[in-house]
Structure formats: C-alpha cells, structure tokens
Amino acid sequence: xxxxxxxxxxxxxxxxxxxxxxxxxxxxxxxxxxxxxxxxxxxxxxxxxxxxxxxxxxxxxxxxxxxxxxxxxxxxxxxxxxxxxxxxxxxxxxxxxxxxxxxxxxxxxxxxxxxxxxxxxxxxxxxxxxxxxxxxxxxxxxxxxxxxxxxxxxxxxxxxxxxxxxxxxxxxxxxxxxxxxxxxxxxxxxxxxxxxxxxxxxxxxxxxxxxxxxxxxxxxxxxxxxxxxxxxxxxxxxxxxxxxxxxx
Amino acid sequence: xxxxxxxxxxxxxxxxxxxxxxxxxxxxxxxxxxxxxxxxxxxxxxxxxxxxxxxxxxxxxxxxxxxxxxxxxxxxxxxxxxxxxxxxxxxxxxxxxxxxxxxxxxxxxxxxxxxxxxxxxxxxxxxxxxxxxxxxxxxxxxxxxxxxxxxxxxxxxxxxxxxxxxxxxxxxxxxxxxxxxxxxxxxxxxxxxxxxxxxxxxxxxxxxxxxxxxxxxxxxxxxxxxxxxxxxxxxxxxxxxxxxxxxxxxxxxxxxxxxxxxxxxxxxxxxxxxxxxxxxxxxxxxxxxxxxxxxxxxxxxxxxxxxxxxxxxxxxxxxxxxxxxxxxxxxxxxxxxxxxxxxxxxxxxxxxxxxxxxxxxxxxxxxxxxxxxxxxxxxxxxxxxxxxxxxxxxxxxxxxxxxxxxxxxxxxxxxxxxxxxxxxxxxxxxxxxxxxxxxxxxxxxxxxxxxxxxxxxxxxxxxxxxxxxxxxxxxxxxxxxxxxxxxxxxxxxxxxxxxxxxxxxxxxxxxxxxxxxxxxxxxxxxxxxxxxxxxxxxxxxxxxxxxxxxxxxxxxxxx
Numbered sequence: 092x093x094x095x096x097x098x099x100x101x102x103x104x105x106x107x108x109x110x111x112x113x114x115x116x117x118x119x120x121x122x123x124x125x126x127x128x129x130x131x132x133x134x135x136x137x138x139x140x141x142x143x144x145x146x147x148x149x150x151x152x153x154x155x156x157x158x159x160x161x162x163x164x165x166x167x168x169x170x171x172x173x174x175x176x177x178x179x180x181x182x183x184x185x186x187x188x189x190x191x192x193x194x195x196x197x198x199x200x201x202x203x204x205x206x207x208x209x210x211x212x213x214x215x216x217x218x219x220x221x222x223x224x225x226x227x228x229x230x231x232x233x234x235x236x237x238x239x240x241x242x243x244x245x246x247x248x249x250x251x252x253x254x255x256x257x258x259x260x261x262x263x264x265x266x267x268x269x270x271x272x273x274x275x276x277x278x279x280x281x282x283x284x285x286x287x288x289x290x291x292x293x294x295x296x297x298x299x300x301x302x303x304x305x306x307x308x309x310x311x312x313x314x315x316x317x318x319x320x321x322x323x324x325x326x327x328x329x330x331x332x333x334x335x336x337x338x339x
Numbered sequence: 340x341x342x343x344x345x346x347x348x349x350x351x352x353x354x355x356x357x358x359x360x361x362x363x364x365x366x367x368x369x370x371x372x373x374x375x376x377x378x379x380x381x382x383x384x385x386x387x388x389x390x391x392x393x394x395x396x397x398x399x400x401x402x403x404x405x406x407x408x409x410x411x412x413x414x415x416x417x418x419x420x421x422x423x424x425x426x427x428x429x430x431x432x433x434x435x436x437x438x439x440x441x442x443x444x445x446x447x448x449x450x451x452x453x454x455x456x457x458x459x460x461x462x463x464x465x466x467x468x469x470x471x472x473x474x475x476x477x478x479x480x481x482x483x484x485x486x487x488x489x490x491x492x493x494x495x496x497x498x499x500x501x502x503x504x505x506x507x508x509x510x511x512x513x514x515x516x517x518x519x520x521x522x523x524x525x526x527x528x529x530x531x532x533x534x535x536x537x538x539x540x541x542x543x544x545x546x547x548x549x550x551x552x553x554x555x556x557x558x559x560x561x562x563x564x565x566x567x568x569x570x571x572x573x574x575x576x577x578x579x580x581x582x583x584x585x586x587x588x589x590x591x592x593x594x595x596x597x598x599x600x601x602x603x604x605x606x607x608x609x610x611x612x613x614x615x616x617x618x619x620x621x622x623x624x625x626x627x628x629x630x631x632x633x634x635x636x637x638x639x640x641x642x643x644x645x646x647x648x649x650x651x652x653x654x655x656x657x658x659x660x661x662x663x664x665x666x667x668x669x670x671x672x673x674x675x676x677x678x679x680x681x682x683x684x685x686x687x688x689x690x691x692x693x694x695x696x697x698x699x700x701x702x703x704x705x706x707x708x709x710x711x712x713x714x715x716x717x718x719x720x721x722x723x724x725x726x727x728x729x730x731x732x733x734x735x736x737x738x739x740x741x742x743x744x745x746x747x748x749x750x751x752x753x754x755x756x757x758x759x760x761x762x763x764x765x766x767x768x769x770x771x772x773x774x775x776x777x778x779x780x781x782x783x784x785x786x787x788x789x790x791x792x793x794x795x796x797x798x799x800x801x802x803x804x805x806x807x808x809x810x811x812x813x814x815x816x817x818x819x820x821x822x823x824x825x826x827x828x829x830x831x832x833x834x835x836x837x838x839x840x841x842x843x844x845x846x847x848x849x850x851x852x853x854x855x856x857x858x859x860x861x862x863x864x865x866x867x868x869x870x871x872x873x874x875x876x877x878x879x880x881x882x883x884x885x886x887x888x889x890x891x892x893x894x895x896x897x898x
Contacts, residue, residue, distance in 0.1 A: 170528035180523035184541035197528030204533040
C-alpha cells in the first residue's frame with residue numbers, strides 16, 4: 092500500500108534530514124511515527140502525500156512510484172491520500188461546510204467547486220460527516236468561531252469527505268490539551284478502522300501511540316531506529332529513542 | 340517598569356539623529372529650499388497685480404451663492420452625475436483590479452505554471468506600472484480622442500489607473516496569504532484553480548471589498564477632476580461657471596462638491612470603524628451572511644442604476660471606429676517628436692526639472708501645513724486628564740474648525756485651485772505648486788490627524804507623570820511616535836503630486852502638463868508621445884526614490 096525504498100532527504104550541504112529509510116505499510120495498518128522533534132517525522136509524511144520528493148530513493152503509493160507520474164496522474168493518486176495537519180490548515184474565512192466540502196475538490200469539476208461557494212452542494216453528506224465527528228450543529232458557522240479541538244474535527248471531516256484509502260496525520264494533536272488530544276486520536280483511529288483505512292500518524296506523546304496504534308516506527312536523527320509491533324516496544328527502546336536529547 | 344523604560348528608549352532612537360538620519364533630513368531641507376528658490380525666478384514677474392479684482396470678486400461672491408431653483412436643480416443633477424461616475428469607475432476598476440490582480444500574483448502562477456511563476460507574475464506587474472503611472476486626467480484626455488465627448492470617458496479614465504493600482508494591491512494581498520491551506524488542498528489532489536479559489540481567495544475577499552470602498556473616496560475626487568476636462572458632472576459645471584466668471588454659481592457648485600467629499604469621508608471613516616469592530620469581535624461575523632444579502636441587493640441596484648443613468652455608449656468599447664482611431668493615434672505618435680520638449684536637450688531638461696520642482700514645492704507646502712493642522716485638528720492631543728466640559732469646548736471647536744478647513748482644501752480639485760491662483764500669479768511653477776500644495780495639504784492633514792489620534796497614550800502619560808511640560812511631551816512623546824509615519828505619508832503623497840502636476844499644467848500652470856495640453860490641442864501626437872515618455876521616466880524615478888527613502892525610514896523606525 093505504502094512503500095519507501097532506500098529514500099533520503101538532503102535539504103542543504105550540511106547533511107541529511109532523513110537517510111536510508113526503507114519500510115512498507117500494509118492496508119488497514121495503524122502506524123504511529125514516533126521520535127524526538129526534528130527527527131524527520133514531518134519530512135517522511137510529506138514524502139508519502141507527494142508534497143515533497145526524496146533526494147534519493149523512491150516512494151511507492153498504491154503500487155505507483157510518485158515521482159515517475161505526470162501531474163494529473165499523481166493528482167489521482169493524491170486523491171487517495173488524506174492528510175491532517177498539526178495547524179489544521181483549514182480555510183479560515185470560509186464556513187465549516189465549505190471547509191468540509193473542500194475535501195471533494197480533487198473530484199469536482201472546476202465549475203462545481205466555484206458554484207458550491209455560492210450555492211452549497213452536498214449539504215446532507217457534510218452534515219452526516221460532521222455528526223460523526225461530533226460537531227454537526229456547527230455546520231454553518233465560520234471556522235474562526237470554533238475551538239482548536241473542533242477545528243481538528245473539521246479537518247477530520249474534510250478527510251472523510253475526500254474518502255481516501257490512506258490517512259496521514261502530522262502531529263494531529265500537538266496544539267491541543269491532553270484531554271482533547273485523547274478524544275481526537277480516539278476518534279481518528281476509530282473512524283479509520285471502521286472504514287478500513289490505513290492510518291499513519293506522527294505523535295510526540297508515546298502513551299497515545301501505545302494505546303491506539305498497532306505498530307511503531309521510531310525515527311531518531313534522521314535514521315530509522317526501530318520498526319516493530321507496538322506490543323513489542325519496550326521501555327528500553329523508548330529511553331534509547333528519547334535519551335540523547337537531554338545530552339544535546 | 341523595565342518594559343516601559345526600554346520602550347521609551349526605542350522611541351528616542353528612532354528619531355535621534357544618528358549620522359544617517361541627519362544626512363537625509365539636511366538633504367531634504369536643502370532640496371526643498373533650492374526648489375522654492377528656483378521656482379520664484381527674480382528676472383520674471385510672477386505676481387499679476389491686475390488680477391486682484393477678479394480674485395476679490397470671487398471671494399465676495401461667497402456671500403451670495405446662486406440658490407435659484409433652476410440652478411439648484413442643475414447642481415443636484417450634476418452632483419449625482421459625478422457620484423455615478425465615481426461608482427461606475429470604482430466598480431469597473433475593482434473588476435479589472437481583481438482580474439489583473441490574480442494574474443499578477445505569484446501564487447496563481449504557482450498553481451498554473453510553477454516553474455515560471457516568478458517571471459510571469461513579475462512580467463504582469465511590470466506591465467501594470469504604465470497605466471498606474473499616468474494620472475486619470477491624462478487617461479481622460481486620451482479617452483476623449485478615442486470615444487469623443489462621451490460619459491464613457493469618465494468611467495474608463497477612472498477604471499484604467501485605479502484598476503492597475505487595485506491589481507497591484509490585490510496581487511500583493513494574495514501573495515501574503517499563508518500558503519498552508521492552499522498546499523494542503525493540493526496535497527489532497529485538488530486541481531490548481533480549485534485550490535486557489537478555496538485556499539487563497541476567501542482569505543482576501545474581505546480585504547478586497549474594503550479596499551474597493553476606500554478607493555471610492557478617491558474616485559469621487561477624480562470624477563470631479565475628470566468633469567473639468569469634459570466628462571460632465573460637477574467638474575464640467577464648475578469649469579463653465581469659471582470660464583463665464585459667474586462666481587455665485589461657482590460657490591453653489593463648490594458647496595455641493597464639499598458635501599459630496601464630506602459624505603465620502605464620513606462613509607470611509609464609518610467603514611474602517613466597522614472593519615476594526617469585525618476584527619476585534621469575531622461575533623459580528625455570524626450576522627454578516629444575512630446582512631450581506633441586504634447590502635448586496637442595495638449595492639446591485641445602485642450600481643446598475645448608475646451604469647444606466649450615466650448613459651455612456653458602451654458599444655464604443657468594441658466598435659471598429661474606436662480601434663481605427665487608436666491605430667491612427669499610435670501610428671501618428673511614433674516616432675516620438677522630442678523637439679516638442681525643447682529644441683535642445685537643455686531645454687527638455689528644464690521642462691522636466693520644472694515639473695519636478697513643482698512637485699517638490701507642492702509637497703513642501705502640503706507637508707508642513709499638513710503636520711501643523713494635524714496637531715491642531717487632533718481630538719485627543721489638546722485634552723488633558725480633566726474631563727471638565729467647559730474646558731473642552733475650546734479644543735473641540737478648534738478641532739471642528741481645522742477639520743472643516745482641511746475638508747475644503749481637499750474638496751476643491753487641484754485645477755480649480757490652480758485657476759484661482761492664476762488670477763493673481765503669472766503662469767509658471769508657482770501657481771501649480773501652490774494649487775497642488777493646498778489640495779494635498781487637505782489630504783495629508785486628514786491622514787496625519789488620524790495618526791495623531793491613534794498614538795500610544797501610555798508613554799505620554801508616563802512623561803506627564805514625570806512633570807514634563809507640554810512642549811517636552813510633544814518632542815519626547817508625540818513627535819517620535821508620529822514622525823516616521825508622517826514622512827511616509829509625505830513621500831507617498833509626493834508621488835501623487837508629481838502625477839498631478841499634469842492636471843494643473845493642463846489649465847496653464849506650466850511644466851510637462853502645459854506641453855501635453857498644447858500637443859493635444861494641436862493634434863501633435865508625436866509630441867504628446869515624447870511628453871508622456873518623459874513624464875513616465877520622471878514618475879518612475881520619483882517612485883524609486885520615494886521607495887528607497889521609505890524603506891530607509893522603516894528600517895530606522897524598526898531599530
């Protein structure tokens with residue numbers, strides 16, 4: 092489903108942000124990407140959704156190598172990947188409804204996208220998805236009136252609207268308090284397993300990763316430290332993963 | 340306590356004449372003094388004593404404006420006409436500005452053609468400098484050549500330069516929008532244009548609207564000026580009354596113009612207030628969808644009525660006659676006839692220097708006057724801690740009087756001030772400079788008064804509590820806070836002044852404007868072309884200089 096083959100990323104002469112990464116993700120897996128900040132988690136996720144190409148190596152999504160595709164075919168693959176961001180990356184000046192509908196932009200013809208801003212289409216479906224993430228009554232509100240947790244729920248609804256086979260989440264709960272974080276991760280993992288979607292999420296809180304995910308991929312200083320089932324992750328693994336940060 | 344201390348220190352540094360600032364200030368003063376000296380040439384008479392009778396007559400007529408029913412009717416219709424021109428011009432310019440703003444923005448091209456985005460957006464922006472650098476009156480005159488005397492002139496002449504300015508502003512706004520939601524949509528596989536429409540446009544739509552309404556204020560002034568060159572409306576009536584020396588009518592018309600300008604000011608002030616409300620309290624937004632339908636409907640009716648009522652022959656925009664005229668004009672204009680500027684390079688240089696001098700003297704008058712009146716007209720500055728009503732009457736009356744005076748200064752268009760100056764002054768740099776100076780003093784005074792009203796009161800309170808005198812507070816608390824912005828406005832207005840030298844030149848005040856007027860009246864298009872190119876070069880030089888100075892000011896203020 093997702094495959095990284097010997098990939099590395101070099102931003103400047105100084106060194107490699109990520110190096111010698113090879114791994115594969117099977118359909119329906121729930122993978123947590125863990126590691127200290129600056130380890131390269133975001134870069135790895137940006138490879139997977141096609142917003143960045145590795146300096147060396149290859150990214151294969153749904154059997155297709157991303158950098159070999161032309162723009163329009165890559166876009167077709169990208170429609171099968173939904174991304175949730177730490178800072179939500181929603182559109183502030185639009186209502187919740189339009190933000191959710193924005194998930195369909197890859198499928199709609201241009202005229203429909205523009206028309207929908209004037210006469211919203213797809214309202215019942217939006218409402219249904221918003222109900223599933225628990226904020227159905229907010230559908231007509233401007234986005235800025237929603238709290239951070241509610242905005243992340245809108246982002247999840249947007250991804251559900253896009254209905255991809257793969258969901259990527261880049262630090263989805265870093266800007267939320269612990270209570271809301273747990274609720275959001277709970278919702279996200281639940282929705283993904285209900286619908287059989289593959290989920291790859293980077294998390295900085297190990298307890299959430301251990302509770303909700305079945306596989307851990309640990310990155311440290313741009314290298315793969317370990318990649319094993321969550322149940323097999325020992326406290327020794329974790330202390331090795333986070334220790335050198337104190338010494339730096 | 341510590342925070343306040345550092346704050347005061349940084350204010351002082353921003354105005355403290357370290358070597359560079361002192362150099363610039365001395366340089367500016369020298370330039371202004373030399374310009375004033377050069378504009379009053381001792382060997383030529385500049386005071387026209389014979390014109391004082393007319394000048395006096397004009398002021399005496401203020402006591403008896405023409406208030407007959409028929410003339411009031413004419414005035415009302417003309418006022419509405421000017422208003423309609425301003426509305427049509429603004430709407431058209433916003434449409435143009437939006438379209439060109441999109442293709443001038445880098446983010447649009449990043450969506451469409453990522454590899455060439457920088458070059459393509461730069462190319463469009465460079466192309467936009469030409470329509471922007473010519474004054475709307477010049478576009479008006481060129482439009483008269485193409486369309487004849489038609490209301491269309493009034494609309495197109497406002498739409499072209501305003502549209503180009505709007506396009507520049509819009510494109511910059513679009514490029515400033517954070518890209519992450521745009522990028523996020525692209526990552527989800529959205530088409531480039533759809534991602535642009537969802538991820539970029541909503542973020543700027545509010546700004547676009549409020550900018551458009553702000554420009555409407557300027558469009559009213561432009562519509563009045565365009566009337567003077569023949570597009571109809573109040574300006575046209577003012578010209579007729581002036582030419583036939585009927586000053587009683589003139590005062591009525593000027594009164595109407597005053598009301599129109601006051602209305603525009605009031606509206607834009609109310610609008611900015613509402614805007615800040617919306618920003619500070621986002622609850623206002625939930626009500627907007629309902630209100631916006633009502634406002635939208637009213638706006639649609641007013642705009643449609645305006646477009647129909649001005650009665651322009653819109654067919655001329657597409658008619659072959661217009662394009663054959665345009666073709667003839669371009670053929671006749673090439674190659675430019677440089678001899679029009681002067682028989683020798685020296686003469687041509689003198690004309691350009693004259694134009695430049697006129698703008699410098701004008702901005703010196705406007706700047707100095709503006710600063711003085713801004714402090715006199717400030718609502719907050721004169722008031723002390725005491726909230727005693729009796730002691731606040733005097734400052735209040737002073738504020739109202741000063742603001743009214745500034746309003747009169749800017750309500751009367753530059754060419755009208757120029758014609759008044761020409762009663763008592765011989766044609767040359769001086770009457771043009773004074774006319775431009777008076778009008779721009781009105782504009783600057785208002786902008787600067789707003790700056791004074793918005794200054795941070797805390798450092799001033801702190802100074803007052805140390806027992807500082809009013810003068811000391813002014814130099815240590817008020818001036819350091821306002822001066823950088825004042826200089827910024829003055830430089831910006833200087834660019835406007837240079838463009839507007841043309842308008843006063845057209846009525847005979849001298850400089851390139853006079854040459855353009857002569858070339859137009861004798862259908863000497865090759866001469867017109869050379870004058871326009873010279874003007875373009877001057878404008879470009881002034882804009883660049885002003886930009887460099889402003890950046891220097893900003894860097895200094897940021898230190």
